[in-house]
Amino acid sequence: MSQTVLQTPEDAEEEFYNAFESCDLQRMMNVWLNSEESTCIHPGIPRLDGYEMVREGWRLVLENQMYSRIKTTDVRKVRNAHLSVHLVREEIKMGEKLIGVMLVTNIYRKVKGSWKIVSHHASPEPEVEYEEVDSSESEVTLH
16 A cells, blocks of 8 residues: 655544544554654553554554544644644544543654654543433533
């Protein structure tokens, strides 16, 4: 598979989430910088350092994915010519049912004309409760 040139950090982020939703490991890893500097922190497991560890972590996540959509909201960005930091709120849904909310930091770096992700850190949003409304909906209550 040829490497797609990601012209902006937003292009890289869109490709990252498309790969995530489609459970496509090769597509996911095409967005990552192939470097020992790459790091990934998934909730509840130790930090993954380096491209190969990051790849193995994503392989496990994508093989066991139980949800169908990720909607990003409340995006905040800090950027210069070669680095872009995105603070994102992920709403994770199975069908129309909200099953999780994560607070995420994605860091992108421009390398050889293409933006690549170099760090992803996700943690559950605190103080969120999920209440069953009926079999096809859920409601989020913030305290």
